[in-house]
Amino acid sequence: MDDCIFCKIVKGEIPSNKAYEDDKVLAFYDLEPQAPVHILIIPKEHIKSAAEITEENSAIVAHIFEVAAKLAKEKQLDGGFRIVNNAGDDAGQSVKHLHFHLLGGRTFGWPAG
Numbered sequence: 001m002d003d004c005i006f007c008k009i010v011k012g013e014i015p016s017n018k019a020y021e022d023d024k025v026l027a028f029y030d031l032e033p034q035a036p037v038h039i040l041i042i043p044k045e046h047i048k049s050a051a052e053i054t055e056e057n058s059a060i061v062a063h064i065f066e067v068a069a070k071l072a073k074e075k076q077l078d079g080g081f082r083i084v085n086n087a088g089d090d091a092g093q094s095v096k097h098l099h100f101h102l103l104g105g106r107t108f109g110w111p112a113g
C-alpha cells in the first residue's frame with residue numbers, strides 16, 4: 001500500500017524506534033506513548049484492520065501475541081499489561097494497517113473509553 005505509513009515504516013522509508021523484528025512482524029515504539037511502555041506490533045503484510053482477518057491470514061495474529069508476550073517479559077511487565085486493537089472508525093483506528101498496542105508500566109481502568 002503506497003500511502004500507508006506503517007507500510008513505509010516496514011520498508012524503512014519512515015524511521016521508527018524498533019523493539020522487535022522478524023520476517024513477519026515489526027514492533028516499534030508509539031510516537032505518542034499512552035503508558036511508560038507503549039509498543040505497536042504490526043504484520044509486515046498490509047492488512048487493513050481486524051475486520052479483514054480470515055482463516056487464511058489469522059496465523060499472523062497468533063504470532064503477534066507470541067511477540068507481545070515476549071516483549072512484555074523483556075520489558076518486565078510482570079504486574080500485567082494491556083493489548084489494544086482499534087478496528088474501524090468507531091473504535092478510533094487512525095492508521096488503517098492492522099496493529100496491536102502493547103501497553104504497560106502503569107495500571108489501567110476498565111471499561112476503556
Ligand code: AMP
Nearest residue numbers: 005016029030031032086092093094095
Ligand atoms: P490507532 O489510533 O489505534 O490507529 O493507533 C495508531 C497509533 O499509531 C497511535 O497511537 C499513534 O501515536 C501511532 N503512530 C502514528 N504514526 C506513527 C509513527 N510514525 N511512529 C510511531 N507511532 C505512530
